[in-house]
Amino acid sequence: MLKFFFWALLCINGVLFAYGQGYLGTYKxxxxxxxxIRNQLATDKLQLLxxxxxxxxxxxxxxxxxxPASAPEAPAKSALLxxxxxxxxxxxxxxxxxxxxxxxxxxxxxxxxxxxQEVSKHMVMIPPLASKDAADKKxxxxxxxxxxxxxxxNEPGPTKWAISLGVFKSEAxxxxxxAALKKQGVAGAKIVAxxxxxxxxxxxxxEVDAEIKSKLDAAAAKFDDLxxxxxxxxx
Numbered sequence: 001m002l003k004f005f006f007w008a009l010l011c012i013n014g015v016l017f018a019y020g021q022g023y024l025g026t027y028k029x030x031x032x033x034x035x036x037i038r039n040q041l042a043t044d045k046l047q048l049l050x051x052x053x054x055x056x057x058x059x060x061x062x063x064x065x066x067x068p069a070s071a072p073e074a075p076a077k078s079a080l081l082x083x084x085x086x087x088x089x090x091x092x093x094x095x096x097x098x099x100x101x102x103x104x105x106x107x108x109x110x111x112x113x114x115x116x117q118e119v120s121k122h123m124v125m126i127p128p129l130a131s132k133d134a135a136d137k138k139x140x141x142x143x144x145x146x147x148x149x150x151x152x153x154n155e156p157g158p159t160k161w162a163i164s165l166g167v168f169k170s171e172a173x174x175x176x177x178x179a180a181l182k183k184q185g186v187a188g189a190k191i192v193a194x195x196x197x198x199x200x201x202x203x204x205x206x207e208v209d210a211e212i213k214s215k216l217d218a219a220a221a222k223f224d225d226l227x228x229x230x231x232x233x234x235x
Contacts, residue, residue: 081208082234085220087116087200087227096203099219103212111203116227121194122174124181126163128153135161145184165189202228 088096093111100109126142129135135152142150142163151164165181168174174191181189205216213231220229 079233080206081213081231083205083208083213083216083231084202084228085205085216085226086202087114088203088223089200092223093201093203096219096223099222100203100216103215105205105212108206108208109203110205111201113199114202115197116200117195118198119193120169120196120198122168122171123192123194124165124168124174124177124189125153125159125192126165126188127190128159128162130161132161135163138163142186145186147181147184147186167194200227206234 085096097111103109126138129138132152132154135154139150139152142165147165149166153159153162153164165186166174166177168177171191171193178189178191205212208216208231216231220226
């Protein structure tokens with residue numbers, strides 16, 4: 001029995017010794033891992049940091065290098081245009097063609113002949129009367145007023161039994177005659193434009209950008225009476 005207590009006490013002392021040396025671990029922070037604490041290097045240079053200093057250490061400083069800016073987006077291409085210029089007579093067409101030749105548009109430039117109705121004459125006339133007798137009576141009246149240059153139109157059509165008092169290429173000349181007839185007391189006379197089919201040239205351009213359009217506009221501006229000058233979105 002005594003031997004049992006002897007060995008029991010010996011074992012308890014051995015356990016207490018091992019615990020005291022830290023071999024069995026401890027819950028006290030200052031006594032934990034004695035070998036690791038003893039093996040630390042330069043413990044005399046350790047410094048305690050305040051909370052603010054610790055926060056600065058924990059937060060990495062931002063670098064001065066900025067993130068490369070993304071490449072700017074390429075500007076949207078302006079819509080290409082299809083343009084037409086006309087109607088040129090033969091001489092005007094040659095002149096316009098020489099003005100746009102430096103642009104060297106190649107297949108993007110074309111031209112076409114078109115038929116248009118143009119004013120070719122300006123007639124001073126008494127509008128159509130109801131019958132031949134009415135036209136003869138009006139002609140006699142004109143003669144009494146000193147008008148000797150007149151012609152009764154008797155061909156079938158919308159001007160039958162009208163009385164022509166003069167035909168002119170320019171409207172200004174027709175206006176001059178009309179003013180003179182009014183001074184003579186002639187009433188009812190007026191100027192009527194006569195049209196005829198004429199061949200003209202139209203220039204067409206495709207895939208025109210803003211720069212080319214401005215140069216085409218500049219060339220077209222040298223012609224005072226263009227009937228056609230337009231550009232629209234298209235090929």
